[in-house]
Amino acid sequence: MSGQSVGIVKPKTQHFNQPIELSSGRVLPEYQLVYETYGTLNDDKSNAVLICHALSGHHHAAGYHQQTDKKPGWWDHYIGPGKAIDTDVFQVISLNNIGGCDGSTGPTSINPQTGKPWGADFPKLRCRDWVDTQRELMKLLGIKQWAAVIGGSLGGMQAMRWSLMYPDEVRHCVVIASALKLTAQNIAFNEVARQAIISDKNFHHGQYLQHNTIPRNGLRLARMIGHLTYLSEDGMGEKFGRSLKEGDFKLGSDNEIQFQIESYLHYQGDIFSESFDANTYILMTKALDYFDLAREYGDDPVAAFSHSRCHYYVVSFSTDWRFPPARSREIVDALIAAKRPVSYTEIEANFGHDAFLLPNARYEQAFHAYMQGVAREHI
């Protein structure tokens, strides 16, 4: 599947002056959301699709900001004319969540009550807070019901939460490489990454911006840990194996040996630590850890999903060991038991959790087919 690019896109910023009460009980007095749209809203505004981003994602999901950009948005392979999320059919709305660090109100924003960056004082967030702020944007755009809410990983959790909180406002819920809740191992990886950040000498209890510094090193380690767990063992073996970047294995030589995989992880860590905010990382991973779709429904996902009214599409990837197919099948099984309409595709892919972002013919075709069905039924 080829498809076209959405071309040059321009982010918009929407300010909200109405205070919003968050799940923590704290109130955000005002906030802004930065978002992009791809495709055209139809007359009855029934073709709008919401993209919910994952841990390190943002609003720039497709197209280019400038002609000279080397890379398009993070999900460009799946959003565009003729692509799985077909912008000839849908209007796609993609925003940066609050708590983020790409333009929406978050820890790097100024706290109006202190005149200083929020930093670690930014309120804790849960998925439902993102749903509620996404819904404020929805209302402002005059959209009454999403044709689909779509997300991978943490984005899939937001999509599921949408379907329970506002069942009448979601027609389709697309949940990719996600889970009903994290396992102890998932939480453990998140916590080690957070500890790397928190224990960086430049963290200053999260008020690093007030000290004119950033915990670059901690964030770099956090990203290396995270990135490593998003890849599959086989994928890494195929791509890097035991190839050397520097040095050799020769006996009798005292040289420094560096494997390709080490150099690659350093590079990924370096880039991320220059572009992402440490408090946002902590806040997003905490929201991941806390998420438990069925908690308020007596820990019964069947009871939870019985509140929904939408169709579900669930996708998993064979070598994803952070959110493995077994976790997606738990979602599917609960949906079936709750008598909800659900389609499920398990994709053979060699790139672990990252597979949800990468080209894959069967994934593209299956996703495209599902979305064409969404278009045919309702728009």
Next chain:
Amino acid sequence: MSGQSVGIVKPKTQHFNQPIELSSGRVLPEYQLVYETYGTLNDDKSNAVLICHALSGHHHAAGYHQQTDKKPGWWDHYIGPGKAIDTDVFQVISLNNIGGCDGSTGPTSINPQTGKPWGADFPKLRCRDWVDTQRELMKLLGIKQWAAVIGGSLGGMQAMRWSLMYPDEVRHCVVIASALKLTAQNIAFNEVARQAIISDKNFHHGQYLQHNTIPRNGLRLARMIGHLTYLSEDGMGEKFGRSLKEGDFKLGSDNEIQFQIESYLHYQGDIFSESFDANTYILMTKALDYFDLAREYGDDPVAAFSHSRCHYYVVSFSTDWRFPPARSREIVDALIAAKRPVSYTEIEANFGHDAFLLPNARYEQAFHAYMQGVAREHI
């Protein structure tokens, strides 16, 4: 299987004045090895068993140093009268490898040429250096041939290397939860742990002792990463699940939530960072990364094993994802192709890589049965 304790044991220290040339080409002018023995050497010294330790191991494998010790040696469950490695039959020799931090010469020792701790200047080591220094101790004890060389994880690599370097001096080679070489993913986890240490502000390029400090925080992170990967997802799920140590999930409360798994990892990291040496950690993980049994045999493990003369016993554990059963089967397959006698047991166990240290009835029985065979055949 119950078995008895070896009781109170006392470490011995052996100094070696003869310089030893290491695989790096560098020479260690003198060194000492600290070791323990359990059981009695028979008259023809044919019942000696060598235990090779793993990454964070040491010489204290069984028994207690004092009546008041809360915990016995690290492999006490498998070493003692009537246990798998039966000290009524064998004399077990367990030493701390050079480069270690428990009494044998390593980075915390004084470099005689400078009068200061070696620190990061301690020579790089490979498995073969441990084999050679273990062999110096063997010669000094008057042992001509090991009844068995036994090791788990990195210890298994030493055992295999023994069987190739000194084929006439090993009758049985027991390789537990090990591999012919690390995968890219294994290396990546080691590297992230090393980066955590190296980027600690107290690391001082490895000369932290000269600065009267230790990179406690980096070592703590390294251990958390390592420990996490030694456990299985299911094991962690069963032991900790999503149970909370502090706080609650209640909406509208802004409390700090801490999961049990987080508290457990902090605890493990804290203990380790007070007791282990950071340069040793780097040195040991590098030796793990470099190890590749067949490299010098044209990358052909069958060619490698054709140089051996011993019997092999290979053990793996179902939920070990750092050294999974597939890695052990590669060893077994190469041994079969090389026409070497080999027995293999895959143990169903829920505790990941750590399973090789933990009680497990089938593992105990199979290991015991193999070692009884060793005793019957040769001693």
